[in-house]
Amino acid sequence: MKLLALAAPARRWPVLLLAAAAVLALGACTAPAPSADDSSPADSSPADSASPASKISDLAYAEASPQERLDLYLPGSTARRAPLVIWIHGGGWRVGDKSSAATFPDPSASLRQPADCRDIVQVQVPDVAALNAKGYAVAAINYRLTRDPVTAVQDAKAAVRFLRANAARYHLDPDRFAAWGNSAGGYSAIMLALTAGRHTVFDDPALGNPGVSSAVQAVVDWFGAAELSDLPGKPDRAKDPGTYIASGRTLPPFLIAHGAADCVVLPQHSRDLHDSLTKAGAVATLTILPGAGHEDPAFMRTAEAPALAFLSRALGP
Template sequence: MLRRSPVMLALLTLLAVSFVSPLQGQPAQAQKQKAKGNAKAKQNLVPKGGQRNVYKQVDDSELPLYVYSPEKRKPNENVPAVVFFFGGGWAKGSPAQFETHCQHLADRGIVAVNVEYRVTSRYPVKVEDCVEDAKSAMRWVRANAERFGIDPDRIAAAGGSAGGHLAACTALVNDINAETDDLSISAEPNAMILFNPALGVAPVDRMTAEMQQKMAAVADRARGSMKAVSPLTFASTKQPPMIMFFGTEDDLLGPAKLFMEDSEKAGNSCKLVTYEGQKHAFFNREPYRGLTTQEMDKFLVDLDWLPPASQR
């Protein structure tokens, strides 16, 4: 039998440590970094402020919304509410997008609600599921109106991009509802505030050829036909007052104008505010976040949901 000297044994031990430790340590470090990244991503989903409430549970997942209530209000006063849905192509995003809007409205004296809904990067869902969640959230807010001092007849749906699409769907798409929803409670808003919403998500002949191609490219995001979840399909039906904000360089402006044309022909109130030279998602940054917030305020004042800013 070969006898190994103490020096040789020490050398073999050193080599073993040198080769094994990096292989063992690297996965541990990677797992630590991944866990840290997941925790940060989860933290980014939670908006600042607002009272967390679970409006729906799907399998093992809780879907929360965040209620921002005004600090000062008259005793037993029921005030309007605005329910926000974030954007992100039904694939990503978080309620943090609208936390400043919610806080602004609470400061102005009405309730704001910031909704988390399922998106494809975190759940195995399609657009129909997102629509279901949006309608479930609207029903939850109306069902809990007394608890939060909300006037159930003055609840607006608001959102940006895909979230604007969902807000519009709560008013226009009647045939998609979660099985667990109480359908005796209306999900329909009394007004809509939409930030560059996706209102035409299925090809129609009136669209440009380029836009039709873009719409055809997202057809797989729906379980069925995208036409069934396209607000443009239902633009000629009765709907609540709407305001929408667009940059003039936004590809989604064209379908929105088609929607507005059909909506106004049907006798609905549909206001479009544009911002020269701006592209999609412009409202997420200043000065346009502030400018669109001011226009939102004016819209709510015109509805008699808010007092003029000078009377604060």
């Protein structure tokens, strides 16, 4: 599907847990900045005019760094506002981009794995054209690559707030947002769901739209890190997803997929996350792909179709 380039609002200076890709290369250009009051509830009014799928490149969702940009892929005009899928790339919080595959410039920057661990391979991002054809908008985000997962989640939350605050401008349904991420991006997707509506270290109001919700209504997590204390460096347990899972809280549905042969983020991460979520009363589905490693093409062959079906159930068409 050929996408048309729309202008990006020149509003602010802006701009996967390991070796991810975001192969979303399509054209771009600039348009007027969205107004601050474009956060009205979803309605059933038609779009201004019929149009094919389109892309707006490099929207600035915050001002702290030029990396805080996103590309917005919009479906053709529909009578209803579009549900939104927020795609978050991986890369160990140090590499990766919303529009190109991660590369490691020298051996010292490559991922260290046991000798018997399957090589990391590039995985494609979700099929944006297929999502657009089903009526979904897609926002592929960049975020600050500081090696700190907290900063990455702060940026993801800022991007969600920006998109929700400007939902009317882009004909998005602010009540139907899903987060989809792989590896480090999977971690951010998880944390968007677990920390919504509560003040945590992952919230930075200075990044903009502080009064707007950063909640998502569904999560697709591909081989995301769910136990940071299990990774090199032993980060603070306060950054672990499990710290924020508690009974009595309303959580969105989760679809979790992990490779059985993943030696970078062990599949036990996803098993433990799934168990914790279900014990807390959340709806969570776990799929372990036999023989699949980290960033394995098997995810595109066998896990994408179930993800699309999950989104249809969680958000509606």
